[in-house]
Amino acid sequence: MTTGRKASIFLSSKWVKTQVLLQDPKGKRYVPDTRRFGSASLKSMLERYHMVYIKPERGTHGIGVIRAEQVREGKQRYKYQYNKITRTYETFDAFVTGLRGAIGGKSYLIQKGIHLLKYQGRRFDIRIMVQKSSTGKWETTGIIGRAAAPGKIVTNYHSGGRPMSIDLLLAAHVHGEKKKALIQELYRFGVTIAKVYQKKYPNFRQIGVDVGLDASLTPWIIEVNTSPDPYIFNQLKDKSMYRKVMSFRRAQRKVT
């Protein structure tokens, strides 16, 4: 743990951030199964989930993130993709050797892969920005979708992902009242997760909760960011969320 700006906290380990959620009954329901990388954990995770994400414990911007799959039929039973490169293997041992080459000596985690909803063929996930007001109340100040670049497996802005309105991204998947209810649920969900972190880290002032939705519209927490980028909200034509996010930041600066 390192302290950044005065009285704010930055957590870089995805393992530590995941444990915080797992230790809380409200948090743990939404966490995809996560293990430390190793050939035994990889084997059992692939057998159980068929598709997993393998990511650096302390990564950012989607760098080094790998999507791996075990295919049921054919000769090339194992494959992984990072950036736009795909490699396939016949045997598990060759696959692990290939993966270790890509990973190097770094600490990596394996997470159950979520089959993210798509918009025009591009995977997308959702960033929920949650901030503490000057009176100490948590509020979701913005929600934005992030669509991966075509053919890419990560949605991060710095990896070519495009911030977009969630209304537009969700349009092909859910409509009317159901859509309204889902968005409201996501607003509340952000505050629930902020409070889970608050219990352990009372100095938190803001978090960005990254949520992946699968075909059943179940929200899965992919990552919690303790230093979420406010500027992605400036990418939307409607500036109301951006203005709100920035006004909360200014108010926090005055308090701390």
Ligand SMILES: Nc1ncnc2c1ncn2[C@@H]1O[C@H](COP(=O)(O)OP(=O)(O)O)[C@@H](O)[C@H]1O
């Ligand atoms: N378990 C997962 N299932 C589906 N997509 C994932 C999963 N984990 C990561 N991703 C995709 O990869 C992106 C980057 O992963 P993330 O864990 O947020 O690392 P980073 O710190 O580099 O942003 C996510 O925003 C999401 O698009």
Ligand SMILES: [Mg+2]
């Ligand atoms: Mg992320």
